[in-house]
Amino acid sequence: MTKEGFQKLWTLNYPDTVPISYLFKHDYSERWFRIHSLPNSKRYAEDESEWQILLSRQNEIITDFFGLETPFLIVAEEYNWGDNRQIHITDEEDIFKPFSFVRLDNIELNKIDSEEYNEPDIYRPAFALTIWKPKYHDNLLREIANDNIRAYFISFDKNVIVAPYDGGVDFILKDITTKENYKNKYRQWLSEREDGL
Incomplete structure (x- = not known):
């Protein structure tokens, strides 16, 4: 997929936001829900047993949305603050080296x-094209869960955004009905907070 192809599909499917994951829950709140990766809304895994719970939950629900052997896009998020502070540089992160990334246009955060x-x-x-297989992307999910990198997944064909973060996973689904169905299915993993965070 070319940069222009991505931008065209993005504008068609998500015209009310830009491709920055923290904006999704605000700009598409009616289609958004969140699961927590660990019991009792614990944010970070501290031992291997907790990592197994986190990765099991994330693999199960992402597989439910994407299916097996499904193409999807990883969108790596790089932030550059001023001249001397940079985080999550795609070219420098070993976890991203197996993928062939296409850069999108820079976004001036001050304008957002x-x-x-x-x-x-x-x-x-x-963004980079890859295939969803359970457990295949565990190292990537670990890095995101530890807040070492920032990235999210998108399937334009299935009209779903999957945005893992350090604590859980945000989802933007195609409509309210689909969201409510999945919220009910995974209700044991939802936040107890009224706002769903």
């Missing part, structure tokens, strides 16, 4: 939120 970001702050998304 002028109160939160300064003028030099830049967000640089890049």
